[in-house]
Amino acid sequence: MKIAIDDIKASPKELSYVEEVEELNTRLGRGGARDYRLPTGLTVDVTHYRAGLEVFFHGVLHAQVLGSCARCLEEYAFGLDYPFAFVLMPRVAAGPRPTTLSEEDMALSYYEGDEIDLTPLVHEQTMLALPTRPLCRETCRGLCSRCGANLNAGPCDCQEVPADGRLAVLHALVRGK
Ligand SMILES: [Zn+2]
Ligand SMILES: [Zn+2]
Incomplete structure (x- = not known):
């Protein structure tokens, strides 16, 4: 999903859309260590706004995920609802990290040109949202x-x-x- 910088205003705007997951599933399958895939799309509810040159995004990712349990190898399904927030700065203006933002608060990225491609950022958030080790349940024997x-x-x-x-x-x- 690409958003034109000009469409991002100082007043917050809500957006809800579905991301394709083919590329994300390819990424998730790479390396084999993280055994997850998304059988359907990834729903993104996001609000964006700008403050000067900085562009802010926050929202929630919703997805159905299939995992392969690391212990019993069975496939199991679970729902993912993951709140996220990140801020983008234009790459040319990238200087010291804004002091108003702490590392834990928000992920900082950069944008270039006249639009922002949300897809790789949303993919990154999804990867962060998935548990390091897939387990069908904590007590799996x-x-x-x-x-x-x-x-x-x-x-x-x-x-x-x-x-x-x-x-x-x-x-x-x-x-x-
Ligand atoms: Zn299991
Ligand atoms: Zn036995």
Whole structure:
């Protein structure tokens, strides 16, 4: 989504649109470490305004996300609602960071030319919004390291026989002497 600089005024303007996600999914798949994809579009509710040369954006990203659990490898779906805020300065005017903004408050970027392409900025925010490690749930029990069964479905046969069963018997014999 490209916005002409001239359309950004001092008074805030709200905008709601849907970003294509094909390129984002390609980025998410790269490297393989972050196993997420967006099956549908990314809805962006954004408000923009300017103060001098600085252009401000804030809003919320909404998306349905499919993750592949790092522990049990099952695919799971979740909704993402992520508030974001960033400010852009013209690259030519880029000097010291404005003192009114702290690092935590807002991401600072730059714009060049007569329009701002929101797409890469929105993609960046989406990547930030996704958990570092995909887990279908915090308590996911994962797969049995011996038989590969999904332990969320219940214990597998391997777990019923303690691995050190024979050793325990031996210790009992030694102690009983
Ligand atoms: Zn899982
Ligand atoms: Zn097992």
